[in-house]
Amino acid sequence: MKIKNGYSYKKNGWLYISVKGRPKERGFAYGYYCANDFKEIQKMLNYYIFESYGHTWKYLTKKINEDFKTITKVQYSELYEEMEGIAQGCIAGGCQTTIDEIIAWNFYCSIPYWFSFISDSHIGKEGGGKSDTPQSYIHIAQKNHANDKCSAFMAVGDWTKDGKIIVAHNSFTDYIDGQYSNVILDITPTNGYRIMMQTSPCWIWSGTDFFITSAGIIGTETTIGGFQPYEKKLPIGYRIRMAMQYASTIDGYVSFLVNGNSGDYANSWMIADTKTNEIARLELGLKYHSVDRTKNGYLIGFNAPYDPRIRIVEVNNSGFYDIRRHQGARRVRLVQLMEKYKGILTIETAKKILADHYDVYLKKNNNPGSRTVCSHYDLDAREYMSQADRPVPYAPHGAVDGIVCDSNLANNMSFVGRFGNSCGTPFKKDKYCKENIQFSNICYFLKDRPSQPWTKFQVHNFNKKVFDKYLNTTIKNKKDRIVDDIKRQGVVPLEIKLEEKHNLFTPNHDDNISRKYYSDENIHYIPNNNIVSSKHASTTKISISSRTYKKNKLIQKEKKIVNTRKNRK
Numbered sequence: 001m002k003i004k005n006g007y008s009y010k011k012n013g014w015l016y017i018s019v020k021g022r023p024k025e026r027g028f029a030y031g032y033y034c035a036n037d038f039k040e041i042q043k044m045l046n047y048y049i050f051e052s053y054g055h056t057w058k059y060l061t062k063k064i065n066e067d068f069k070t071i072t073k074v075q076y077s078e079l080y081e082e083m084e085g086i087a088q089g090c091i092a093g094g095c096q097t098t099i100d101e102i103i104a105w106n107f108y109c110s111i112p113y114w115f116s117f118i119s120d121s122h123i124g125k126e127g128g129g130k131s132d133t134p135q136s137y138i139h140i141a142q143k144n145h146a147n148d149k150c151s152a153f154m155a156v157g158d159w160t161k162d163g164k165i166i167v168a169h170n171s172f173t174d175y176i177d178g179q180y181s182n183v184i185l186d187i188t189p190t191n192g193y194r195i196m197m198q199t200s201p202c203w204i205w206s207g208t209d210f211f212i213t214s215a216g217i218i219g220t221e222t223t224i225g226g227f228q229p230y231e232k233k234l235p236i237g238y239r240i241r242m243a244m245q246y247a248s249t250i251d252g253y254v255s256f257l258v259n260g261n262s263g264d265y266a267n268s269w270m271i272a273d274t275k276t277n278e279i280a281r282l283e284l285g286l287k288y289h290s291v292d293r294t295k296n297g298y299l300i301g302f303n304a305p306y307d308p309r310i311r312i313v314e315v316n317n318s319g320f321y322d323i324r325r326h327q328g329a330r331r332v333r334l335v336q337l338m339e340k341y342k343g344i345l346t347i348e349t350a351k352k353i354l355a356d357h358y359d360v361y362l363k364k365n366n367n368p369g370s371r372t373v374c375s376h377y378d379l380d381a382r383e384y385m386s387q388a389d390r391p392v393p394y395a396p397h398g399a400v401d402g403i404v405c406d407s408n409l410a411n412n413m414s415f416v417g418r419f420g421n422s423c424g425t426p427f428k429k430d431k432y433c434k435e436n437i438q439f440s441n442i443c444y445f446l447k448d449r450p451s452q453p454w455t456k457f458q459v460h461n462f463n464k465k466v467f468d469k470y471l472n473t474t475i476k477n478k479k480d481r482i483v484d485d486i487k488r489q490g491v492v493p494l495e496i497k498l499e500e501k502h503n504l505f506t507p508n509h510d511d512n513i514s515r516k517y518y519s520d521e522n523i524h525y526i527p528n529n530n531i532v533s534s535k536h537a538s539t540t541k542i543s544i545s546s547r548t549y550k551k552n553k554l555i556q557k558e559k560k561i562v563n564t565r566k567n568r569k
Protein backbone atom coordinates (compact mmCIF):
# COMPACT_ATOMS: atom_id res chain seq x y z
CA MET A 1 0.00 0.00 0.00
CA LYS A 2 1.35 3.41 -0.93
CA ILE A 3 0.53 6.83 0.50
CA LYS A 4 2.43 10.11 0.20
CA ASN A 5 5.92 9.76 1.74
CA GLY A 6 5.34 6.12 2.56
CA TYR A 7 5.10 2.56 1.34
CA SER A 8 4.22 -0.59 3.27
CA TYR A 9 3.57 -4.31 2.90
CA LYS A 10 3.23 -7.41 5.10
CA LYS A 11 5.49 -10.41 4.66
CA ASN A 12 6.00 -13.59 6.70
CA GLY A 13 4.87 -12.06 9.99
CA TRP A 14 6.69 -8.75 9.42
CA LEU A 15 5.20 -5.35 8.67
CA TYR A 16 7.55 -3.49 6.34
CA ILE A 17 7.21 0.30 6.37
CA SER A 18 9.26 2.73 4.30
CA VAL A 19 8.97 6.47 4.96
CA LYS A 20 10.88 9.51 3.78
CA GLY A 21 10.98 13.28 3.93
CA ARG A 22 10.80 15.96 6.57
CA PRO A 23 10.15 14.88 10.16
CA LYS A 24 6.42 15.55 10.22
CA GLU A 25 5.78 14.07 6.77
CA ARG A 26 7.68 10.87 7.38
CA GLY A 27 6.19 10.62 10.87
CA PHE A 28 2.69 10.98 9.48
CA ALA A 29 3.21 8.18 6.95
CA TYR A 30 4.71 5.95 9.66
CA GLY A 31 1.87 6.62 12.11
CA TYR A 32 -0.72 6.00 9.41
CA TYR A 33 0.66 2.52 8.65
CA CYS A 34 0.88 1.69 12.38
CA ALA A 35 -2.64 2.80 13.33
CA ASN A 36 -4.24 -0.67 13.50
CA ASP A 37 -1.40 -2.23 15.47
CA PHE A 38 -1.16 0.73 17.81
CA LYS A 39 -4.83 0.31 18.73
CA GLU A 40 -3.97 -3.19 19.98
CA ILE A 41 -0.88 -1.89 21.75
CA GLN A 42 -2.96 0.73 23.60
CA LYS A 43 -5.23 -2.01 24.96
CA MET A 44 -2.21 -4.04 26.01
CA LEU A 45 -0.58 -1.02 27.72
CA ASN A 46 -3.75 -0.08 29.57
CA TYR A 47 -3.76 -3.54 31.10
CA TYR A 48 -0.12 -4.43 31.40
CA ILE A 49 1.23 -1.17 32.80
CA PHE A 50 -1.36 -1.15 35.57
CA GLU A 51 -0.70 -4.81 36.34
CA SER A 52 3.08 -4.28 36.38
CA TYR A 53 3.44 -0.90 38.08
CA GLY A 54 0.21 -0.37 39.97
CA HIS A 55 -0.21 2.86 38.04
CA THR A 56 -2.26 3.44 34.93
CA TRP A 57 -0.76 4.00 31.49
CA LYS A 58 -2.46 7.39 31.54
CA TYR A 59 -0.72 8.31 34.80
CA LEU A 60 2.72 7.16 33.61
CA THR A 61 2.21 9.00 30.30
CA LYS A 62 1.59 12.18 32.30
CA LYS A 63 4.63 11.66 34.55
CA ILE A 64 6.92 10.80 31.63
CA ASN A 65 5.85 13.96 29.80
CA GLU A 66 6.40 16.08 32.90
CA ASP A 67 9.96 14.81 32.93
CA PHE A 68 10.80 14.60 29.24
CA LYS A 69 8.46 16.56 26.98
CA THR A 70 10.42 19.81 27.23
CA ILE A 71 13.75 18.04 26.71
CA THR A 72 12.28 16.37 23.64
CA LYS A 73 10.96 19.64 22.23
CA VAL A 74 14.09 21.66 22.84
CA GLN A 75 16.99 19.25 22.47
CA TYR A 76 15.43 16.85 20.00
CA SER A 77 13.11 19.07 17.97
CA GLU A 78 13.51 16.89 14.89
CA LEU A 79 12.42 13.79 16.80
CA TYR A 80 9.60 15.73 18.46
CA GLU A 81 8.24 16.77 15.06
CA GLU A 82 8.52 13.22 13.82
CA MET A 83 6.49 12.02 16.82
CA GLU A 84 3.92 14.76 16.24
CA GLY A 85 3.61 13.40 12.71
CA ILE A 86 3.25 9.86 14.05
CA ALA A 87 0.41 10.91 16.36
CA GLN A 88 -1.38 12.71 13.51
CA GLY A 89 -0.85 9.76 11.14
CA CYS A 90 -2.25 7.34 13.74
CA ILE A 91 -5.34 9.51 14.14
CA ALA A 92 -5.77 9.70 10.35
CA GLY A 93 -5.52 5.91 10.27
CA GLY A 94 -8.31 5.56 12.85
CA CYS A 95 -6.41 5.29 16.14
CA GLN A 96 -6.93 8.02 18.73
CA THR A 97 -3.68 9.06 20.36
CA THR A 98 -1.62 12.12 21.36
CA ILE A 99 1.96 13.34 21.05
CA ASP A 100 2.23 12.71 24.82
CA GLU A 101 1.34 9.06 24.38
CA ILE A 102 3.82 8.64 21.52
CA ILE A 103 6.57 10.21 23.68
CA ALA A 104 5.69 7.86 26.56
CA TRP A 105 5.56 4.81 24.30
CA ASN A 106 9.00 5.67 22.92
CA PHE A 107 10.18 5.76 26.55
CA TYR A 108 8.80 2.26 27.20
CA CYS A 109 12.19 0.50 27.56
CA SER A 110 13.38 3.19 29.99
CA ILE A 111 10.33 2.98 32.26
CA PRO A 112 11.63 0.23 34.61
CA TYR A 113 14.83 2.27 35.27
CA TRP A 114 13.14 5.65 35.57
CA PHE A 115 10.25 4.23 37.61
CA SER A 116 12.51 3.04 40.41
CA PHE A 117 13.90 6.58 40.44
CA ILE A 118 10.52 8.33 40.70
CA SER A 119 8.88 5.85 43.05
CA ASP A 120 9.82 4.60 46.48
CA SER A 121 9.47 0.98 45.54
CA HIS A 122 12.95 0.57 43.99
CA ILE A 123 11.68 -2.40 42.09
CA GLY A 124 14.67 -3.45 40.08
CA LYS A 125 15.45 -3.91 36.49
CA GLU A 126 15.83 -7.34 34.93
CA GLY A 127 16.76 -9.28 38.01
CA GLY A 128 17.86 -6.30 40.01
CA GLY A 129 16.08 -4.59 42.83
CA LYS A 130 15.53 -5.51 46.40
CA SER A 131 14.14 -8.94 47.02
CA ASP A 132 12.29 -7.72 50.11
CA THR A 133 10.14 -5.46 47.96
CA PRO A 134 6.59 -6.82 47.79
CA GLN A 135 6.04 -8.01 44.26
CA SER A 136 3.09 -9.58 42.57
CA TYR A 137 3.95 -12.43 40.24
CA ILE A 138 3.45 -10.12 37.31
CA HIS A 139 6.11 -7.88 38.80
CA ILE A 140 8.35 -10.85 38.61
CA ALA A 141 7.32 -11.36 35.01
CA GLN A 142 7.67 -7.69 34.15
CA LYS A 143 10.46 -6.28 36.23
CA ASN A 144 12.79 -9.16 36.72
CA HIS A 145 13.13 -10.34 33.20
CA ALA A 146 11.24 -8.00 30.95
CA ASN A 147 14.57 -6.69 29.81
CA ASP A 148 16.27 -10.06 29.51
CA LYS A 149 17.03 -9.16 25.98
CA CYS A 150 18.87 -10.87 23.86
CA SER A 151 21.63 -13.07 22.37
CA ALA A 152 24.05 -11.46 19.91
CA PHE A 153 27.45 -11.76 18.30
CA MET A 154 29.66 -9.92 15.84
CA ALA A 155 32.66 -11.52 14.13
CA VAL A 156 35.31 -10.40 11.64
CA GLY A 157 38.67 -11.38 10.15
CA ASP A 158 39.79 -14.99 10.69
CA TRP A 159 36.43 -15.84 12.18
CA THR A 160 34.28 -15.30 9.10
CA LYS A 161 34.46 -17.06 5.77
CA ASP A 162 35.10 -13.92 3.72
CA GLY A 163 36.99 -12.00 6.42
CA LYS A 164 34.28 -9.34 6.50
CA ILE A 165 31.76 -8.68 9.23
CA ILE A 166 28.91 -10.99 10.34
CA VAL A 167 26.30 -9.84 12.87
CA ALA A 168 23.46 -11.84 14.44
CA HIS A 169 20.91 -11.05 17.12
CA ASN A 170 17.69 -12.35 18.59
CA SER A 171 15.40 -10.58 21.08
CA PHE A 172 14.10 -12.25 24.20
CA THR A 173 11.18 -10.46 25.57
CA ASP A 174 7.82 -10.86 27.22
CA TYR A 175 5.49 -12.11 24.52
CA ILE A 176 2.79 -9.66 25.56
CA ASP A 177 4.83 -6.68 24.30
CA GLY A 178 7.55 -8.37 22.22
CA GLN A 179 4.97 -9.82 19.84
CA TYR A 180 4.63 -6.31 18.41
CA SER A 181 8.29 -5.89 17.46
CA ASN A 182 7.59 -7.12 13.94
CA VAL A 183 8.08 -3.81 12.13
CA ILE A 184 10.89 -3.34 9.61
CA LEU A 185 11.18 0.43 9.33
CA ASP A 186 13.09 2.12 6.51
CA ILE A 187 13.53 5.85 7.14
CA THR A 188 15.03 8.27 4.64
CA PRO A 189 15.27 11.51 6.59
CA THR A 190 15.89 14.82 4.84
CA ASN A 191 19.05 15.17 6.93
CA GLY A 192 21.46 12.45 7.96
CA TYR A 193 21.78 8.79 7.06
CA ARG A 194 19.12 6.41 5.85
CA ILE A 195 18.22 3.74 8.41
CA MET A 196 16.60 0.31 8.21
CA MET A 197 15.75 -1.22 11.59
CA GLN A 198 13.57 -3.70 13.39
CA THR A 199 11.19 -1.92 15.72
CA SER A 200 7.71 -1.79 17.26
CA PRO A 201 4.86 0.29 15.80
CA CYS A 202 5.34 4.06 16.38
CA TRP A 203 8.82 3.78 17.86
CA ILE A 204 11.34 6.21 16.38
CA TRP A 205 14.20 3.97 17.48
CA SER A 206 14.59 0.23 17.36
CA GLY A 207 14.25 -0.91 20.96
CA THR A 208 15.02 -4.53 20.13
CA ASP A 209 17.80 -3.32 18.73
CA PHE A 210 18.85 -4.18 15.21
CA PHE A 211 19.68 -1.61 12.56
CA ILE A 212 21.77 -0.82 9.51
CA THR A 213 22.48 2.65 8.13
CA SER A 214 23.69 4.17 4.89
CA ALA A 215 26.89 5.12 6.73
CA GLY A 216 27.84 1.44 6.43
CA ILE A 217 27.05 0.76 10.09
CA ILE A 218 25.42 -2.36 11.55
CA GLY A 219 24.24 -2.03 15.15
CA THR A 220 22.72 -4.23 17.82
CA GLU A 221 22.84 -4.75 21.60
CA THR A 222 22.08 -7.00 24.52
CA THR A 223 20.88 -5.50 27.80
CA ILE A 224 22.92 -5.59 31.00
CA GLY A 225 20.81 -7.59 33.47
CA GLY A 226 20.20 -6.43 37.03
CA PHE A 227 21.40 -2.91 36.31
CA GLN A 228 20.69 -0.52 39.21
CA PRO A 229 21.68 3.17 39.01
CA TYR A 230 19.69 5.82 37.15
CA GLU A 231 20.15 9.54 36.66
CA LYS A 232 17.59 11.64 34.84
CA LYS A 233 19.45 12.98 31.81
CA LEU A 234 18.65 12.04 28.20
CA PRO A 235 16.53 9.00 27.24
CA ILE A 236 18.34 6.15 25.49
CA GLY A 237 15.82 6.04 22.62
CA TYR A 238 16.80 9.55 21.56
CA ARG A 239 20.52 9.04 22.03
CA ILE A 240 20.68 5.90 19.87
CA ARG A 241 18.31 7.28 17.23
CA MET A 242 20.49 10.39 16.84
CA ALA A 243 23.54 8.14 16.54
CA MET A 244 21.84 6.05 13.86
CA GLN A 245 20.91 9.12 11.88
CA TYR A 246 24.04 11.22 12.33
CA ALA A 247 27.04 9.04 13.27
CA SER A 248 29.29 7.27 10.79
CA THR A 249 32.03 5.94 13.08
CA ILE A 250 32.30 3.67 16.10
CA ASP A 251 33.67 6.61 18.09
CA GLY A 252 30.69 8.70 17.02
CA TYR A 253 28.27 6.04 18.32
CA VAL A 254 30.15 5.82 21.61
CA SER A 255 29.99 9.57 22.00
CA PHE A 256 26.27 9.83 21.19
CA LEU A 257 25.45 7.02 23.63
CA VAL A 258 27.65 8.17 26.50
CA ASN A 259 26.74 11.83 26.26
CA GLY A 260 23.74 12.49 28.50
CA ASN A 261 23.67 8.84 29.61
CA SER A 262 20.88 8.17 32.12
CA GLY A 263 21.71 4.51 32.78
CA ASP A 264 18.33 3.65 31.28
CA TYR A 265 18.23 0.50 29.17
CA ALA A 266 21.89 -0.10 30.06
CA ASN A 267 23.27 -2.24 27.28
CA SER A 268 26.27 -3.86 25.75
CA TRP A 269 26.04 -1.95 22.48
CA MET A 270 27.62 -3.65 19.48
CA ILE A 271 28.58 -1.49 16.52
CA ALA A 272 30.17 -2.71 13.28
CA ASP A 273 31.71 -0.36 10.75
CA THR A 274 31.77 -2.04 7.33
CA LYS A 275 33.91 0.82 5.97
CA THR A 276 36.84 -0.04 8.23
CA ASN A 277 35.96 -3.74 8.82
CA GLU A 278 35.99 -3.16 12.55
CA ILE A 279 33.60 -4.31 15.28
CA ALA A 280 33.13 -2.85 18.77
CA ARG A 281 31.25 -3.48 21.98
CA LEU A 282 30.44 -0.60 24.30
CA GLU A 283 29.48 -1.83 27.76
CA LEU A 284 27.54 1.18 28.90
CA GLY A 285 27.01 1.42 32.62
CA LEU A 286 26.19 4.76 34.22
CA LYS A 287 29.38 5.74 36.02
CA TYR A 288 31.52 3.31 34.07
CA HIS A 289 31.80 2.19 30.51
CA SER A 290 34.33 0.27 28.48
CA VAL A 291 34.93 -0.28 24.79
CA ASP A 292 36.25 -3.44 23.14
CA ARG A 293 37.18 -3.23 19.50
CA THR A 294 38.79 -5.54 16.96
CA LYS A 295 39.37 -6.13 13.25
CA ASN A 296 40.08 -9.79 13.83
CA GLY A 297 37.96 -11.56 16.40
CA TYR A 298 34.46 -11.83 17.78
CA LEU A 299 32.37 -10.10 20.41
CA ILE A 300 29.34 -11.68 22.09
CA GLY A 301 26.38 -10.37 24.06
CA PHE A 302 24.57 -12.39 26.75
CA ASN A 303 23.07 -9.86 29.22
CA ALA A 304 26.04 -9.57 31.58
CA PRO A 305 29.05 -7.23 31.36
CA TYR A 306 32.71 -8.24 31.30
CA ASP A 307 33.66 -4.91 32.88
CA PRO A 308 33.98 -5.83 36.59
CA ARG A 309 33.23 -2.26 37.69
CA ILE A 310 29.82 -2.36 36.01
CA ARG A 311 29.20 -5.98 36.96
CA ILE A 312 30.06 -5.55 40.65
CA VAL A 313 29.27 -1.92 41.43
CA GLU A 314 26.32 -1.14 39.16
CA VAL A 315 24.68 -4.54 38.70
CA ASN A 316 22.93 -6.73 41.22
CA ASN A 317 23.46 -10.47 40.79
CA SER A 318 24.75 -10.53 37.20
CA GLY A 319 24.71 -14.30 36.61
CA PHE A 320 28.08 -13.93 34.86
CA TYR A 321 29.52 -17.15 36.31
CA ASP A 322 26.24 -19.02 36.89
CA ILE A 323 25.51 -21.50 34.10
CA ARG A 324 22.15 -22.28 35.69
CA ARG A 325 21.22 -18.81 34.55
CA HIS A 326 20.79 -17.52 31.04
CA GLN A 327 23.73 -15.10 31.27
CA GLY A 328 26.38 -17.56 32.40
CA ALA A 329 25.06 -20.35 30.20
CA ARG A 330 25.08 -18.30 27.02
CA ARG A 331 28.45 -16.77 27.85
CA VAL A 332 29.77 -20.33 27.67
CA ARG A 333 27.68 -21.50 24.74
CA LEU A 334 28.35 -18.54 22.47
CA VAL A 335 32.11 -18.99 22.96
CA GLN A 336 31.76 -22.69 22.08
CA LEU A 337 29.81 -21.79 18.96
CA MET A 338 32.31 -19.10 17.92
CA GLU A 339 35.10 -21.70 18.19
CA LYS A 340 33.06 -24.31 16.36
CA TYR A 341 32.34 -22.03 13.42
CA LYS A 342 35.68 -20.19 13.36
CA GLY A 343 36.60 -19.41 9.76
CA ILE A 344 33.30 -20.62 8.37
CA LEU A 345 30.92 -18.02 9.76
CA THR A 346 28.40 -17.01 7.11
CA ILE A 347 24.78 -15.87 7.09
CA GLU A 348 23.72 -19.55 7.11
CA THR A 349 25.90 -20.57 10.07
CA ALA A 350 24.81 -17.40 11.92
CA LYS A 351 21.17 -18.52 11.57
CA LYS A 352 22.14 -21.91 13.09
CA ILE A 353 23.81 -20.19 16.04
CA LEU A 354 20.71 -18.10 16.77
CA ALA A 355 18.59 -21.26 16.70
CA ASP A 356 20.90 -23.21 19.04
CA HIS A 357 19.23 -25.28 21.79
CA TYR A 358 22.23 -26.75 23.58
CA ASP A 359 21.89 -26.50 27.37
CA VAL A 360 25.39 -26.14 28.86
CA TYR A 361 24.19 -26.71 32.43
CA LEU A 362 22.45 -30.02 31.84
CA LYS A 363 24.74 -30.91 28.90
CA LYS A 364 21.68 -31.69 26.79
CA ASN A 365 21.71 -31.30 23.05
CA ASN A 366 18.18 -30.18 22.44
CA ASN A 367 16.76 -28.60 25.57
CA PRO A 368 15.18 -25.27 24.59
CA GLY A 369 14.73 -23.15 27.71
CA SER A 370 15.93 -20.05 29.49
CA ARG A 371 19.61 -21.01 29.18
CA THR A 372 19.73 -21.58 25.43
CA VAL A 373 20.83 -19.09 22.76
CA CYS A 374 17.39 -19.46 21.23
CA SER A 375 15.39 -18.68 24.33
CA HIS A 376 12.20 -20.50 25.44
CA TYR A 377 11.22 -19.52 28.99
CA ASP A 378 7.70 -20.72 28.16
CA LEU A 379 9.04 -24.32 28.06
CA ASP A 380 11.27 -24.01 31.14
CA ALA A 381 10.21 -25.40 34.55
CA ARG A 382 12.96 -23.27 36.14
CA GLU A 383 13.78 -26.00 38.68
CA TYR A 384 17.39 -24.82 38.65
CA MET A 385 16.76 -21.21 39.60
CA SER A 386 19.57 -19.84 41.72
CA GLN A 387 17.44 -17.11 43.23
CA ALA A 388 13.77 -17.03 44.13
CA ASP A 389 13.02 -13.63 42.58
CA ARG A 390 14.25 -14.74 39.17
CA PRO A 391 11.84 -15.41 36.31
CA VAL A 392 9.06 -17.78 37.22
CA PRO A 393 8.43 -21.18 35.61
CA TYR A 394 6.92 -21.30 32.13
CA ALA A 395 6.83 -17.50 31.79
CA PRO A 396 5.43 -16.22 28.47
CA HIS A 397 8.86 -14.97 27.51
CA GLY A 398 11.59 -15.89 25.05
CA ALA A 399 13.03 -15.28 21.60
CA VAL A 400 10.54 -13.64 19.27
CA ASP A 401 12.78 -13.14 16.25
CA GLY A 402 16.21 -13.57 14.69
CA ILE A 403 18.13 -11.18 12.44
CA VAL A 404 21.41 -11.76 10.60
CA CYS A 405 23.47 -9.42 8.46
CA ASP A 406 26.94 -9.21 6.95
CA SER A 407 29.02 -6.51 5.27
CA ASN A 408 27.68 -7.37 1.82
CA LEU A 409 24.05 -7.25 2.88
CA ALA A 410 24.59 -4.02 4.85
CA ASN A 411 26.23 -2.43 1.82
CA ASN A 412 23.07 -3.22 -0.11
CA MET A 413 20.91 -1.81 2.73
CA SER A 414 19.57 -5.27 3.42
CA PHE A 415 19.32 -7.89 6.18
CA VAL A 416 17.65 -11.25 6.76
CA GLY A 417 15.11 -11.75 9.53
CA ARG A 418 12.75 -14.34 10.91
CA PHE A 419 9.76 -13.36 13.01
CA GLY A 420 8.61 -15.78 15.69
CA ASN A 421 11.18 -17.95 17.38
CA SER A 422 14.72 -17.93 15.91
CA CYS A 423 14.51 -21.72 15.48
CA GLY A 424 11.12 -21.58 13.77
CA THR A 425 9.22 -23.36 16.58
CA PRO A 426 5.68 -21.96 16.48
CA PHE A 427 4.12 -20.43 19.58
CA LYS A 428 0.54 -21.62 19.90
CA LYS A 429 -1.38 -19.43 22.24
CA ASP A 430 -4.28 -21.80 23.01
CA LYS A 431 -2.05 -24.75 23.83
CA TYR A 432 0.22 -22.58 26.01
CA CYS A 433 -2.65 -20.97 27.86
CA LYS A 434 -4.37 -24.30 28.54
CA GLU A 435 -1.17 -25.63 30.11
CA ASN A 436 -0.40 -22.44 32.04
CA ILE A 437 -3.56 -21.25 33.70
CA GLN A 438 -1.48 -19.05 36.03
CA PHE A 439 -1.04 -16.66 33.10
CA SER A 440 -4.67 -16.65 31.96
CA ASN A 441 -4.91 -12.86 32.35
CA ILE A 442 -1.88 -12.32 30.10
CA CYS A 443 -3.20 -14.96 27.72
CA TYR A 444 -6.04 -12.63 26.78
CA PHE A 445 -3.48 -10.43 25.01
CA LEU A 446 -1.26 -13.11 23.46
CA LYS A 447 -1.23 -13.93 19.76
CA ASP A 448 -0.11 -17.02 17.86
CA ARG A 449 3.31 -16.78 16.29
CA PRO A 450 3.43 -19.44 13.60
CA SER A 451 6.68 -20.78 12.13
CA GLN A 452 7.99 -18.30 9.56
CA PRO A 453 10.78 -18.56 7.01
CA TRP A 454 13.91 -16.38 7.06
CA THR A 455 13.08 -13.37 4.91
CA LYS A 456 15.36 -10.90 3.20
CA PHE A 457 14.50 -7.21 3.45
CA GLN A 458 16.00 -4.32 1.56
CA VAL A 459 15.23 -0.62 1.67
CA HIS A 460 12.53 0.50 -0.74
CA ASN A 461 13.76 1.60 -4.21
CA PHE A 462 17.36 0.73 -3.42
CA ASN A 463 19.86 2.13 -5.89
CA LYS A 464 23.32 0.63 -5.49
CA LYS A 465 25.05 3.39 -7.46
CA VAL A 466 23.53 6.12 -5.35
CA PHE A 467 24.29 4.20 -2.18
CA ASP A 468 27.95 3.61 -3.11
CA LYS A 469 28.42 7.22 -4.05
CA TYR A 470 26.87 8.26 -0.75
CA LEU A 471 28.99 5.79 1.19
CA ASN A 472 32.12 7.01 -0.59
CA THR A 473 31.46 10.54 0.55
CA THR A 474 31.27 9.10 4.07
CA ILE A 475 34.62 7.33 3.67
CA LYS A 476 36.96 10.21 4.10
CA ASN A 477 39.60 10.70 6.68
CA LYS A 478 38.44 8.76 9.73
CA LYS A 479 39.54 11.50 12.12
CA ASP A 480 37.42 14.05 10.25
CA ARG A 481 34.47 11.73 10.40
CA ILE A 482 34.79 11.32 14.15
CA VAL A 483 34.88 15.10 14.55
CA ASP A 484 31.83 15.40 12.27
CA ASP A 485 29.97 12.78 14.28
CA ILE A 486 30.65 14.49 17.55
CA LYS A 487 29.73 17.94 16.24
CA ARG A 488 26.39 16.67 15.02
CA GLN A 489 25.20 15.91 18.53
CA GLY A 490 22.43 17.99 19.95
CA VAL A 491 24.38 18.39 23.18
CA VAL A 492 27.79 19.72 24.09
CA PRO A 493 30.49 17.29 22.90
CA LEU A 494 32.29 15.11 25.35
CA GLU A 495 35.90 14.87 26.16
CA ILE A 496 36.83 11.33 26.98
CA LYS A 497 40.21 10.55 28.42
CA LEU A 498 41.65 7.10 28.60
CA GLU A 499 41.66 5.98 32.18
CA GLU A 500 43.38 2.65 31.96
CA LYS A 501 44.35 0.15 29.33
CA HIS A 502 43.49 -3.41 30.18
CA ASN A 503 46.39 -5.81 29.73
CA LEU A 504 45.22 -8.71 31.86
CA PHE A 505 44.26 -11.99 30.33
CA THR A 506 40.54 -12.62 30.18
CA PRO A 507 39.05 -15.58 28.32
CA ASN A 508 37.40 -13.57 25.61
CA HIS A 509 40.07 -10.99 25.08
CA ASP A 510 42.97 -12.03 22.94
CA ASP A 511 45.69 -9.75 21.60
CA ASN A 512 43.50 -8.74 18.70
CA ILE A 513 40.91 -7.12 20.93
CA SER A 514 41.69 -3.79 22.50
CA ARG A 515 39.82 -2.89 25.65
CA LYS A 516 39.62 0.57 27.08
CA TYR A 517 38.04 1.48 30.38
CA TYR A 518 36.41 4.81 31.08
CA SER A 519 34.73 6.22 34.13
CA ASP A 520 32.72 9.35 34.71
CA GLU A 521 35.55 11.08 36.54
CA ASN A 522 37.07 11.41 33.08
CA ILE A 523 33.90 12.28 31.23
CA HIS A 524 33.11 15.92 31.08
CA TYR A 525 29.43 15.88 30.34
CA ILE A 526 28.00 19.35 30.32
CA PRO A 527 24.25 19.15 30.81
CA ASN A 528 22.33 21.48 28.61
CA ASN A 529 21.05 23.46 31.58
CA ASN A 530 21.16 26.69 29.62
CA ILE A 531 17.59 25.83 28.84
CA VAL A 532 15.35 27.76 31.14
CA SER A 533 11.86 26.46 31.46
CA SER A 534 9.22 28.28 33.41
CA LYS A 535 5.65 27.14 33.68
CA HIS A 536 2.84 29.66 33.74
CA ALA A 537 -0.57 28.14 34.21
CA SER A 538 -1.29 26.50 30.85
CA THR A 539 1.73 27.68 28.88
CA THR A 540 5.34 26.63 29.04
CA LYS A 541 7.83 29.28 28.12
CA ILE A 542 11.20 28.20 26.87
CA SER A 543 14.16 30.50 26.42
CA ILE A 544 17.53 29.42 25.17
CA SER A 545 20.78 31.12 26.05
CA SER A 546 22.93 32.62 23.32
CA ARG A 547 25.54 29.93 23.84
CA THR A 548 23.03 27.18 23.15
CA TYR A 549 21.71 29.18 20.24
CA LYS A 550 25.18 29.43 18.70
CA LYS A 551 25.70 25.75 19.27
CA ASN A 552 22.39 24.92 17.63
CA LYS A 553 23.41 27.06 14.68
CA LEU A 554 26.57 25.01 14.40
CA ILE A 555 24.53 21.82 14.44
CA GLN A 556 22.20 23.17 11.78
CA LYS A 557 25.23 24.05 9.68
CA GLU A 558 26.54 20.52 10.08
CA LYS A 559 23.19 19.08 9.12
CA LYS A 560 23.16 21.32 6.07
CA ILE A 561 26.49 19.89 4.98
CA VAL A 562 25.15 16.35 5.31
CA ASN A 563 22.09 17.41 3.42
CA THR A 564 24.01 19.07 0.61
CA ARG A 565 26.18 16.02 0.26
CA LYS A 566 23.07 13.93 0.01
CA ASN A 567 21.39 16.15 -2.53
CA ARG A 568 24.48 16.00 -4.71
CA LYS A 569 23.98 12.27 -5.27
Ligand SMILES: [Zn+2]
Pocket residue numbers: 355357368374375376421422423424425
Ligand atom coordinates in the same frame (compact mmCIF):
# COMPACT_ATOMS: atom_id res chain seq x y z
ZN1 LIG B 1 14.29 -22.23 19.71
